[in-house]
């Protein structure tokens with residue numbers, strides 16, 4: 001059947017099972033919006049900023065595991081997606097972004113609302129396309145979704161010139177994708193896996209260091225099974241929060257700059273590290289030359305470029321974590337040496353638990369002031385730990401990671417790699433759209449929330465009942481913390497005057513607003529806010545001087561932690 | 565260490581900037597890069613000369629392999645190859661110089677491809693060392709302009 005490009009795009013989305021598109025219209029995509037009009041399969045949600053739209057697609061993907069979709073116009077619409085693309089790229093999140101483009105004949109002529117978005121987004125997408133012919137459109141849409149969601153996932157951008165949307169072609173969505181140059185390797189090499197297990201069993205101070213890859217490959221159950229079979233302690237990265245049950249006795253907490261004392265000491269004293277879907281980011285390793293000085297390293301990742309990039313690895317395994325972990329489990333399950341191994345490592349576990357007892361994650365109460373950590377603990381209590389938590393960036397993000405326990409994957413959504421302020425609210429909205437029955441909370445800072453607060457309007461328009469909790473410290477807290485520690489307390493441009501009245505602002509958008517200024521109000525306000533219908537913003541005035549501890553100063557080894 | 569790398573890519577627009585962008589975006593260095601279609605018009609072949617320690621080269625090879633339009637990456641280091649560069653050079657050709665130029669062209673098996681009253685344009689192909697030696701010899705006579713392609717390489721035998 002002949003259709004125009006816009007109709008082909010919309011039909012392809014429907015045929016690929018896309019139920020929602022986050023977007024913002026404009027001249028170059030008018031035809032797509034026309035084709036979407038009245039479409040009952042593909043719902044469109046109108047955001048208030050294209051950055052919000054991409055983060056929503058991203059939050060949708062992180063919470064559900066499905067690919068998030070975003071549609072924007074050419075030029076400024078397209079450039080507004082760049083931060084969202086870079087955010088998804090750094091954290092390997094499958095999203096597909098469609099941008100309108102000026103007509104093919106005008107490309108390169110500085111036409112009205114033209115931007116070379118294929119060029120601009122090249123370094124922050126897994127792959128991107130400029131569609132040159134309507135005949136290629138359905139195939140490219142198919143490929144885009146395939147590339148975004150397979151191998152190491154990531155964002156893909158499709159740039160579609162206006163004339164391609166208007167011209168007609170036969171609708172022909174390929175069943176299969178055939179790309180000569182793209183063959184992700186899912187199966188870990190069995191002999192490598194065997195040597196890895198042999199090495200592991202020969203050591204007695206092992207640690208599993210798990211990253212976001214576990215969540216992306218849906219391998220949490222396998223991770224838990226292997227760790228428990230051998231009683232190997234587990235630490236996760238920020239991106240790995242929820243990959244391993246936070247309430248499991250084997251869990252050491254997060255490692256790295258704001259990781260737990262136990263996790264950082266464990267890494268520094270381990271004789272073996274089993275790194276799973278983690279990439280040895282500098283926020284994790286601290287001073288790289290002194291990272292895990294006594295350990296042999298086994299590194300499993302689907303992306304070969306992640307291996308051997310930052311640290312030398314003794315046994316590299318390229319493959320999907322689910323496959324590799326299953327192979328590892330098969331090698332030890334029900335075997336005598338697994339039981340023996342648990343015994344052999346008991347002194348190590350004893351040492352770790354002593355560290356946990358002497359140096360737990362903690363904070364000091366201070367009379368009359370609400371501690372942000374206390375708020376996060378109450379959020380955990382009030383939600384029963386069953387919420388999806390999105391975060392902004394800064395202290396709020398670290399406290400959300402430290403003081404809420406994540407029992408399940410896809411319940412902690414945070415911009416780990418890029419550290420994008422303004423991520424949390426739109427991501428929470430996207431997650432809520434994907435998981436309508438779940439309570440979704442954005443733990444925010446007063447700085448970050450102001451970067452995409454306009455998306456409250458989107459939440460109100462579509463009755464998306466996200467709850468935002470602002471840990472309001474009147475400053476750009478995390479930067480202020482660095483100034484306090486490393487710049488003699490010169491708070492250059494980090495105190496935020498003119499913070500709006502967030503309660504009134506919420507109300508102005510048609511959402512509900514609540515506030516707590518006293519310690520004993522916190523739990524009640526959270527309860528009331530979470531129970532209220534529709535989007536809610538809860539402003540909690542916290543101790544402005546509070547700092548995130550432990551902290552490994554940038555460039556220091558993990559053992560040199562500043563403690564509370 | 566220097567490495568010569570052949571990269572087979574889909575012959576589609578934008579691939580060159582994807583490859584070049586990978587190098588610049590990650591702080592890798594490109595010494596030279598040559599591209600042209602292969603016998604299969606759907607496939608282009610690039611020859612890239614780059615330098616770095618083992619870890620950097622490993623990253624370069626893996627990162628190249630990761631690009632969707634990249635079909636194959638071959639690092640020629642440690643293998644037998646034939647490699648060539650092409651240079652076009654314009655030299656002074658008056659007085660004594662003229663005879664000297666002709667003699668060098670003969671010795672180096674170069675070719676004069678354009679003649680003007682006071683200058684010759686010479687074409688020469690060869691391994692990097694030969695090209696450099698040739699230019700070295702011409703220098704005292706007076707080189708006006710040089711254009712060099714960078715290296716192309718192919719493995720020896722089948």
Ligand SMILES: Cc1ncc(C[n+]2csc(CCOP(=O)(O)OP(=O)(O)O)c2C)c(N)n1
Nearest residue numbers: 394395396419421445446447448476477478
């Ligand atoms: C878009 C963006 N701009 C700047 C930064 C640098 N930055 C990191 S944390 C931070 C402060 C965040 O302040 P706030 O949102 O109030 O959170 P808090 O640290 O106080 O919890 C800033 C400015 C960033 N991460 N992202």
